[in-house]
Amino acid sequence: MDKGYEKERFETLKIKASVAVKFRRFCKRMSRSQSMALLLMLDFFEDNGISPNESIGPKMQTLEALIKKRINGVIAIMKDIEKNQTKPTVAMMQSLFEELEPNKKPLILEKEIPIKKNEIRFQEKKHTNNEL
Incomplete structure (x- = not known):
């Protein structure tokens, strides 16, 4: 039975036999009763504002x-x-x-002293026998 329409009575429509057969096949494909299939088609046409002639x-x-x-x-x-x-x-x-970007200045961490090649920076102090 169709939900929401259980207590309504059936009416008869007069349609041609070939149209009735085609409509019944359509309803079986849709898995709907004939009343519900026809109601869905009418709702579709009304909702979309189109005519079946168009x-x-x-x-x-x-x-x-x-x-x-x-x-x-x-x-x-x-x-x-x-x-x-x-x-x-x-x-x-x-x-x-x-x-506005400020000029980037290098940070001064320590003073670099250039080292010359073959330059001896530290020397061992020579001890004499008297100093020991």
């Missing part, structure tokens, strides 16, 4: 074209923002930081 193909194509136009518009806006706002702002910020 072809869905051109509507989808026009919708796709409209979306592409809008995406291209958004891309154009983003390129314009980048060109006229972002790049000049970045350039100004970089110029400010370059001017």
